[in-house]
Amino acid sequence: MQVQxxxxxxxxxxNEYWAVREDIFLNTYNIIDGPDAAxxxxxxxxxxxxxxxxxxxWLLIDAFSLEEARHIAKxxxxxxxxxxxxxxxxxxxxGVSHSFIINE
Structure with a gap:
């Protein structure tokens, strides 16, 4: 694989690896930085x-916070x-597609 x-x-x-162009990465993913990143x-x-x-x-969303999930949904x-x-x-x-437990 050639990577730019x-x-x-x-x-x-x-543990599979792939390359993503910087512009696509920055528009798709959130970079978490700071003391809580780890x-x-x-x-x-x-x-x-x-x-x-x-x-x-309905949408099933993976996010780090409720605020980020709202942003993704909107x-x-x-x-x-x-x-x-x-x-x-x-x-x-x-045999079950998805079942959810709402966290109160």
């Missing part, structure tokens, strides 16, 4: 939205209005 100068090298969950943990959020097609839908191309958002714990079982 300035590209970011990303390691996935299965302890940052991504959480899952479920957002209930009204879509541009005037239907109700930026989704199909989102017309954000109705609700809450942190969830995914409780998937074999």
């Amino acid at each position: 100068d300035g590209a970011y090298i990303i390691c996935g969950n299965a 302890n940052a943990v991504m959480k899952k959020y479920i957002a209930i939205i009204n879509t541009i097609d005037e239907e109700e839908g 930026a989704d191309i199909k989102t017309e209005d954000l109705l609700a958002i809450n942190e969830v714990t995914v409780n998937d079982e074999s």
